[in-house]
Amino acid sequence: MMNPVSRARRLARGVAYGAPALLLVVALVGVDFWPFSAYRLFSTVRSDATSSQRLVVSYGDGTEQAVSCVDHPVLRETMRFVPRLPDVDARTRDVMLGTWFADCNIDGADVVRVRIDKVDRAVDPVTHVTTETALTTVWNEVL
Amino acid sequence: MSHLVRATLSLAGWLGRRFDAAVVAPGRPGPVVLLRVALALIIALRLLAHDWSLVAERPAELTSHLWILGWLPGLSPSVLVAIQVVGLAGVALVVIRRAPRAGLVLSWLSLLVLAGLWGASGKFHHNDLLLLTATFPVLFARAPDRSNRPAAGDVAGDMAGDGDGTARAITWGWTPRAALAVVGCVYFLTGLQKLRHSGLTWVFSDNMSWVLLQGADSSPVSPELVRALAETPVLPQLLAGGALALELGAPLLLCWRPTRLAFAGAVTAMHLSIWVCLGLDYSPWWLTVWAVTLATGVPTGWAAVRDRIVLRRAARTGPRAGPGAGAATGSGPESTLDVPVAHG
Numbered sequence: 001m002m003n004p005v006s007r008a009r010r011l012a013r014g015v016a017y018g019a020p021a022l023l024l025v026v027a028l029v030g031v032d033f034w035p036f037s038a039y040r041l042f043s044t045v046r047s048d049a050t051s052s053q054r055l056v057v058s059y060g061d062g063t064e065q066a067v068s069c070v071d072h073p074v075l076r077e078t079m080r081f082v083p084r085l086p087d088v089d090a091r092t093r094d095v096m097l098g099t100w101f102a103d104c105n106i107d108g109a110d111v112v113r114v115r116i117d118k119v120d121r122a123v124d125p126v127t128h129v130t131t132e133t134a135l136t137t138v139w140n141e142v143l
Numbered sequence: 144m145s146h147l148v149r150a151t152l153s154l155a156g157w158l159g160r161r162f163d164a165a166v167v168a169p170g171r172p173g174p175v176v177l178l179r180v181a182l183a184l185i186i187a188l189r190l191l192a193h194d195w196s197l198v199a200e201r202p203a204e205l206t207s208h209l210w211i212l213g214w215l216p217g218l219s220p221s222v223l224v225a226i227q228v229v230g231l232a233g234v235a236l237v238v239i240r241r242a243p244r245a246g247l248v249l250s251w252l253s254l255l256v257l258a259g260l261w262g263a264s265g266k267f268h269h270n271d272l273l274l275l276t277a278t279f280p281v282l283f284a285r286a287p288d289r290s291n292r293p294a295a296g297d298v299a300g301d302m303a304g305d306g307d308g309t310a311r312a313i314t315w316g317w318t319p320r321a322a323l324a325v326v327g328c329v330y331f332l333t334g335l336q337k338l339r340h341s342g343l344t345w346v347f348s349d350n351m352s353w354v355l356l357q358g359a360d361s362s363p364v365s366p367e368l369v370r371a372l373a374e375t376p377v378l379p380q381l382l383a384g385g386a387l388a389l390e391l392g393a394p395l396l397l398c399w400r401p402t403r404l405a406f407a408g409a410v411t412a413m414h415l416s417i418w419v420c421l422g423l424d425y426s427p428w429w430l431t432v433w434a435v436t437l438a439t440g441v442p443t444g445w446a447a448v449r450d451r452i453v454l455r456r457a458a459r460t461g462p463r464a465g466p467g468a469g470a471a472t473g474s475g476p477e478s479t480l481d482v483p484v485a486h487g
Contacts, residue, residue: 005313012167012317015280019321020328023276027332032267034210034259035275039332043340046353074197078205080265088204095204123356128370 051120053138055082057106058113069104082116086139108143115140170316173450174438175284176240178319179247181434182278183237186250189271189427190230190257196220198260207263212256223260226253243286251278273329274427277435280321285314319439323403326435327394330410334390346387351379354421361422369420386413403440407432 002010026036055067070076079100085093101108120134199220208214218226230253236246255275262268337345344350355373359366373379389396389409396406410432414425 008313009167011283012313012321013163015283016166016317016321016324019276019280020324023325023328023332027336032209034213034262034267035255035272037267037269037272038336039269039329040336040340041269041333042354043333043336043345045341045344045348045350046357047349048353050357072197072200073193074201074261074264075205077264077266078201081205081207092204095202099202099205123353125356128356128359 048123048125049120049133050122051118053083054117054119055079055085055100056115056117057101057111058115059110060112065106067100067104067106070100072103075099075103085114085116085141111143113140113142166317166320167313168316169311169313170319171311171450172315174319175281175315176243178322178434178438179237179243179281179284181438182274182281182431183234183247183250185274185427185430185434186254186278187231187234188430189254189274190227190234190250193257193261195223195227195257195261198223198257201264205264207265209263209267210259212259213263218260223257226256229253230257240286244282244284247278248282251275251282270425271427273326274431276329277322277325277431280318280325283314284318285312319435322435323397323439324394326432327397330390330393334387334393337387337390346380346383349379351383355379358421358423362420363422364419372420382416389413397436397440400440403436407436407440 023036026033027038030038030040032038056064057067058064068079070079078096081096085096088096097114098108100106101111115137116139118134118136118138119132121130122133123130199217201217203217206213206217230250233246233249233251233253237243237250254271258268258271258275341350352373355369359369359373362369372382389406393406396402407429411429414429417423417425
């Protein structure tokens with residue numbers, strides 16, 4: 001039977017060496033699985049160009065609105081799921097759109113079409129004004 | 144050649160044994176008590192930072208499954224608030240020193256669950272990660288009893304009086320050191336990933352200028368100031384180089400007591416500058432660094448003052464001494480007044 005000192009030292013080594021080793025392995029494998037992280041904070045090089053996807057709704061009268069108005073502290077970040085819309089089933093898509101529409105005060109009954117635009121932007125190095133340099137529709141769906 | 148290899152292996156073995164001996168060396172209770180209370184208070188700040196019940200308004204279809212709880216059915220607002228209350232109760236147990244170990248476990252689990260659920264919205268949140276990771280080793284630290292001896296049933300055999308009236312125990316020695324190692328490891332990894340994914344281009348290109356220009360509008364202080372910084376020649380490269388050097392040097396800077404406070408100060412400046420320039424709040428990170436640093440790296444004179452304060456309070460409010468405590472020499476609250484220095 002292990003004596004208390006050996007047991008204490010074993011626990012000490014297990015945690016003191018094991019925890020940093022585990023952090024290192026997870027980071028090198030590149031896994032982000034809470035509460036483990038690859039710690040890729042600002043790790044890519046930025047340039048003057050950025051790109052994002054934008055959800056746009058069209059109404060029956062021909063007007064359009066970008067769904068960028070979500071203000072809910074938790075739901076705001078779910079807009080990162082927009083690129084998934086083309087791949088999900090109809091029920092999931094309705095739940096996703098319904099959640100965002102509700103927070104943006106958009107009446108889903110008035111919406112006839114939704115689409116996702118890929119927007120390329122560039123920051124002018126002199127004026128610091130951001131301009132859209134390219135717009136590509138990557139998904140277009142009639143509701 | 145074989146002599147050189149043998150000598151190198153011998154030196155490596157000797158260094159390894161020295162390092163291992165330092166890791167498992169017994170320590171005084173002061174640093175553990177201070178570290179546990181400080182981490183618990185930071186956890187309390189984080190538990191009070193959000194209305195966690197808002198998580199219940201997110202449908203499962205918009206929840207990422209980045210961890211086990213992401214697969215569970217949605218929790219109701221009352222359950223989320225109950226988890227928050229349990230976490231805060233755990234913090235209270237730590238602060239009043241009634242079952243502090245269990246209290247820290249409760250508060251840690253509470254923040255682990257709530258922060259994980261909050262962040263399961265498509266973007267991995269790092270804000271609470273250093274706090275949760277650095278607290279993990281401290282969960283194993285046994286509570287000292289009222290006379291600052293290992294509590295009843297603790298590893299009495301690893302306890303050693305050191306002639307100054309203060310007991311030492313292995314459990315009190317390695318836990319702050321492991322927290323320190325975790326903090327150093329996390330910062331090192333953030334630097335390593337920059338090198339891995341971008342190389343030195345991360346420092347010597349216009350990278351930092353674009354980071355500042357693209358984030359300027361989020362600055363809570365002055366977007367104009369941020370743009371001016373981005374346009375100042377060489378400054379963005381200096382900021383990037385300083386940040387990378389600080390992150391990669393974290394294990395070494397935290398290894399030596401004299402540089403720990405400097406590291407904490409530099410890290411605080413870095414995170415505050417990120418907040419000023421980009422509006423990103425990493426206060427749990429630098430608060431955690433200060434908690435670990437103050438528990439393990441303060442200069443000798445201040446350490447004595449710290450331990451007197453912490454242990455005197457512990458002697459007043461701590462749990463009663465267990466049966467094993469009386470066997471130690473110099474027991475009793477008054478002995479804590481003579482704690483000279485805790486060397487973490």
